[in-house]
Amino acid sequence: MSNLLPTLPQHDSPEAQQARAFQLSMARTNYNYMTSYLNSVPMSADLPRTEKFTLDYETQVLKVFGPMLENFKCVIEMLLERELKGDLATQAFADIQAAWKKLDEEFSALHPVRDAKNMKAFLKSLSELPEALRSLSNIPKDIEAMITGLDRVFKEVLAEGPTAILKSTAYDLLNGAHGRAYLHPESIADYAKLYPKLPKPAALTIERQAWMPAGEPSEQDWFFGYLQIAGFNTTQLLGVVPEVTAGSKAVALPDLLKKFPITDAHFQSVSGNASISLRTAAQDGRLFVVDYVTLDGAKTEALHGEQRYITAPIALFYWNDAPPPGYPPGGALQPIAIQLAQRFDAEAAPLYTPNNCAGGNDANLLKWRIAKYTVNVCSAIQHEAVAHLGDTHLIIEPMIVALHRQVSELHPLYKLLIPHFRFTININDDAIHSLIVPGGVVACNVGIAIESSLDMVSRAHRAWRWDAHVPTREFVSRGVDRCPQFPFRDDTLLLWKAITDFVGAYLRIYYRNDEDVRDDAELQGFVYELTAPQYCAFQGLDGLVATGDSGRPWRIDSLDYLIEMVSLILYTAGPRHASVNYAQYPLMSYVPSVGGSLYRPLPTRSTVLNSIDDCLPWYPPLDVALYGLTFEYLLTGVQYDTFGRYEHNPRDPYFTDQRVQPIVAQLQDALAIIEIEIRKRNRDRPMPYPYQLPSQIPNSISI
Numbered sequence: 001m002s003n004l005l006p007t008l009p010q011h012d013s014p015e016a017q018q019a020r021a022f023q024l025s026m027a028r029t030n031y032n033y034m035t036s037y038l039n040s041v042p043m044s045a046d047l048p049r050t051e052k053f054t055l056d057y058e059t060q061v062l063k064v065f066g067p068m069l070e071n072f073k074c075v076i077e078m079l080l081e082r083e084l085k086g087d088l089a090t091q092a093f094a095d096i097q098a099a100w101k102k103l104d105e106e107f108s109a110l111h112p113v114r115d116a117k118n119m120k121a122f123l124k125s126l127s128e129l130p131e132a133l134r135s136l137s138n139i140p141k142d143i144e145a146m147i148t149g150l151d152r153v154f155k156e157v158l159a160e161g162p163t164a165i166l167k168s169t170a171y172d173l174l175n176g177a178h179g180r181a182y183l184h185p186e187s188i189a190d191y192a193k194l195y196p197k198l199p200k201p202a203a204l205t206i207e208r209q210a211w212m213p214a215g216e217p218s219e220q221d222w223f224f225g226y227l228q229i230a231g232f233n234t235t236q237l238l239g240v241v242p243e244v245t246a247g248s249k250a251v252a253l254p255d256l257l258k259k260f261p262i263t264d265a266h267f268q269s270v271s272g273n274a275s276i277s278l279r280t281a282a283q284d285g286r287l288f289v290v291d292y293v294t295l296d297g298a299k300t301e302a303l304h305g306e307q308r309y310i311t312a313p314i315a316l317f318y319w320n321d322a323p324p325p326g327y328p329p330g331g332a333l334q335p336i337a338i339q340l341a342q343r344f345d346a347e348a349a350p351l352y353t354p355n356n357c358a359g360g361n362d363a364n365l366l367k368w369r370i371a372k373y374t375v376n377v378c379s380a381i382q383h384e385a386v387a388h389l390g391d392t393h394l395i396i397e398p399m400i401v402a403l404h405r406q407v408s409e410l411h412p413l414y415k416l417l418i419p420h421f422r423f424t425i426n427i428n429d430d431a432i433h434s435l436i437v438p439g440g441v442v443a444c445n446v447g448i449a450i451e452s453s454l455d456m457v458s459r460a461h462r463a464w465r466w467d468a469h470v471p472t473r474e475f476v477s478r479g480v481d482r483c484p485q486f487p488f489r490d491d492t493l494l495l496w497k498a499i500t501d502f503v504g505a506y507l508r509i510y511y512r513n514d515e516d517v518r519d520d521a522e523l524q525g526f527v528y529e530l531t532a533p534q535y536c537a538f539q540g541l542d543g544l545v546a547t548g549d550s551g552r553p554w555r556i557d558s559l560d561y562l563i564e565m566v567s568l569i570l571y572t573a574g575p576r577h578a579s580v581n582y583a584q585y586p587l588m589s590y591v592p593s594v595g596g597s598l599y600r601p602l603p604t605r606s607t608v609l610n611s612i613d614d615c616l617p618w619y620p621p622l623d624v625a626l627y628g629l630t631f632e633y634l635l636t637g638v639q640y641d642t643f644g645r646y647e648h649n650p651r652d653p654y655f656t657d658q659r660v661q662p663i664v665a666q667l668q669d670a671l672a673i674i675e676i677e678i679r680k681r682n683r684d685r686p687m688p689y690p691y692q693l694p695s696q697i698p699n700s701i702s703i
Contacts, residue, residue: 005657006412008510010519020408020522031404033535037432039458041390042398042536044425051400051425057640057702064637068630071197075626078193079183183621188612191591191619194626198633202586203593206687213326218593221354222326222686224372225317225333228290230487230689232583232594233383235391237317239479240287242279250479251289253282260289260314261344262337262351262358269357270336272324285482286319288333292378294386294459296342298452301443303624308447309598313340315375319484328686331484338371340602350605359605366609370618374602376594381446383580383588384596385453386460389431391469392577393701394461396421397428398536399569406525412510413523413566416503419646419654420573423702445628447597465540469576470568471496487685488579491692494674495575500567502644502667507566509659511559518557527556541565574643578697585636589629591619596628635703643697644671 009017032045044051053061185191192204203218217223228237239250257278264277281287296312320327320334327334337358341349351358352371362368400421407414443450468474475481475489483489511517518524527544529535531554543561544554556562588594600617609615620628644667646654655661671694682688690696 004410006415006510007410008516008520009408009411009522010516012410016410020410023408024406024522027404031401033398033401038394038454038461040537041394041458041461042401043394043428043432044397044401047426047429048404051423053423053426057423060640061634061638061703064634067197068633068637071195071633072626072630074196075194075622078196079622183623185616185619185622188592188616190622191625194622194629198629201589201629202687203590209328209686211326211328216592217687218590219369220326221335221372222323222328222332223593224376225335226686227376227379227587227594228288228317229333229483229485229489230685230687231379232587233379233387233580234486234488235387235580236290236292236379236382237288237478237480237483238290239285239482240278240282240289240316241285241479242282247477248479249477251291253278253287256289256314256316259342259344260316260337260339260351262316266351266353266358267318267336270353270355271318271320271334273320273322281318285479288317288319288480288483290315290317290375290379292375292382293342294382294456295378295448298456299449300447300452301449303444303597304621306599306621309601310381310448311340311374311378311598311602312342313338313371313375313378314342315339321484332686333483333485335372338368338375340371340374347605349602361605361607364609366612366615367603367607369612370603370609370615373592373595373615373618374598377447377596377598380588380594380596381448381453382456384442384446385456388577388580388584390457390460391464392572392580393424393428393431394457395464396424396569396573396577396701398538399530400425402526402529402536406529407522411522412507413526415655416506416566417569419641419699420570422700423640424573424700427701427703444624445596445631464538466538466565466568467540467542469572470564471571487681487689488692490681491674491678491689492575492579494677495671495692495694495697496567496571498644498667498670498674499570499574500563501670502663503567503570504563505663505666506660507559507563509657509663511562514557514559517559517562518555523562524552524555527554528552573700574697575692577701578643579691581701581703582636582639582696583691585629585632589632591625591628595620595625597624638703639696639698640702641699643694643699644668646699 007016009020012020030046030048030050033042034045035042037043195201195204204216206217206223208217212222213220228234240253240256241248241250242253244250244252244255262278267278267281268274268276278287291314292312294312295310298310298312300308300310302308315338316336317333318336319331321331323332323334335354337351337353339349339351343349344351346359350360352360352362352368354365354368356362356365356368360367399417403414403417403421409415442453446453468477471489471492475486475493480486480489511520527541530538531541531544541554543556543558543564545557547553547555556565588596597620598618599620603609619625641648644664646664653661653664655664675694678689678693682690
């Protein structure tokens with residue numbers, strides 16, 4: 001059937017309609033839903049054979065896995081060297097280094113037996129040390145576990161794929177009787193040493209410009225503001241307005257001030273403009289907030305015996321056309337104040353500002369540094385649970401199940417959507433078995449308990465509304481449409497227009513009018529499963545029409561609305577997912593800027609911090625930081641295909657309908673122009689925002 005030209009079912013012969021119906025009945029034996037894993041979140045009940053990774057996909061993943069493993073190995077060597085070097089005689093340490101070097105040079109995920117032998121040789125060099133030296137050293141007492149650990153990990157890699165390496169941290173390989181002290185940083189610089197075999201992330205390679213102050217750019221105030229509009233999570237910034245109108249997600253200034261008591265004096269002191277008030281800034285569309293109220297009440301759990309902490313901070317920002325020194329000329333989103341709790345408390349949760357003007361007792365601005373880090377931690381937690389996993393991966397997955405159950409392979413909608421659904425069920429299946437499980441990647445890297453993470457996903461899914469995520473509508477609703485610069489918004493709107501133009505031209509080949517939409521039984525079945533509570537349970541499709549039939553209460557009868565619906569699917573699977581996925585390693589892997597956990601309670605007004613080293617206890621240990629960056633490198637290193645390109649060989653077109661090929665060419669022309677435009681924009685930005693470049697967006701959520 002897939003070799004035939006697409007048709008609408010009502011235009012087929014009775015025999016063809018019967019064949020389509022049989023094909024769908026067979027598909028329903030493979031594609032079904034489950035909601036038992038995540039409350040109220042429908043997922044595929046299993047992994048159908050046709051959804052599994054292909055050999056060429058796995059080859060791409062292995063290319064990323066090689067340097068990832070090399071880096072992991074080198075950092076373990078560095079940490080082990082730190083453990084041994086201070087306590088062993090020179091020759092003894094040299095012998096150990098030689099044995100380790102052999103292991104290091106031949107270490108491979110594909111040769112577990114050989115590597116176990118090399119590890120035994122390494123152990124032998126340890127056993128030959130004089131007893132006195134061995135008793136004085138900090139050698140892990142149960143070092144035999146290193147053999148077992150490596151052997152187990154290698155076998156899991158061969159059986160399960162590269163993500164298995166993430167099940168065993170440096171802690172598993174190195175922890176010993178003397179505790180974890182050597183896995184904690186000795187200085188901020190230790191975190192920059194965790195990339196010996198990987199390219200430095202963008203957070204560590206920002207081009208220094210004349211307006212930047214001294215120090216690492218990614219730890220500066222301008223960068224903290226820039227993350228809100230061009231970072232890994234641009235979904236949380238909301239406009240602050242004098243009063244909220246119906247349907248708006250913006251925040252009313254009076255409501256904000258009830259729990260965040262910043263004054264005009266504070267605002268004017270930080271902004272450097274004595275003539276503007278908070279209300280004026282709100283009226284002008286220049287005042288913005290991120291509020292992590294969704295984390296209020298979240299629970300934490302210890303990792304490796306170390307307690308972790310969480311809070312629900314609020315951060316206020318102002319678009320300043322003439323910002324103070326240390327910001328890019330021409331305007332910037334300037335952070336004004338941070339409160340590290342939902343309720344103000346002069347001692348426990350004061351306001352922190354970048355000039356210590358609000359009573360935070362922070363003369364050296366180290367608590368301001370920790371406050372920024374805390375907001376970024378909460379942004380990372382919300383990102384992983386909701387902005388990334390919940391609002392892209394788990395939104396697309398039930399759509400895939402519904403499509404296969406209700407739309408025949410002969411349907412033009414099926415032909416259009418399949419490339420944008422490729423591998424999504426498989427990558428999500430991997431996630432629920434190794435990432436979002438107790439003791440998995442999320443539990444280790446994200447500071448809140450896995451139960452709290454899953455609850456965030458569930459609550460966000462129930463609140464997700466289809467039409468509200470149309471980009472042109474969303475930015476207005478959030479109150480960020482008037483922000484003078486917003487790289488994600490500005491770039492993604494270019495893509496949205498190209499997508500809607502393409503989808504509109506494609507669907508109009510097959511649907512002549514609204515009547516064709518209304519009479520399409522397969523399309524109506526798709527809409528039924530998208531909206532039915534027992535299936536996808538999507539809400540907020542306001543363009544549907546009530547039928548009065550309790551069995552099938554909604555139908556679609558508008559071609560224009562179908563174009564918008566389908567465009568949102570392509571956008572979510574492509575540009576939207578790319579914006580949250582491919583920024584992870586570049587912008588989230590350098591801990592002093594962004595981390596996933598807090599390892600100390602919130603600073604208070606009475607807290608005394610004297611030097612930058614006093615900030616270290618809030619940051620994750622080095623093994624956890626390594627664990628996080630390894631995971632992020634894997635997720636951002638794989639791009640199976642390119643958005644808008646549907647075949648690897650242009651002489652073997654994916655769309656065999658001759659009427660479609662010119663439309664695909666027009667899409668590719670539009671994307672090429674967008675690529676040029678975004679690259680031009682990036683020349684004038686404080687740092688490039690590449691995450692909506694068409695060349696760096698895949699068709700589907702395939703990683």
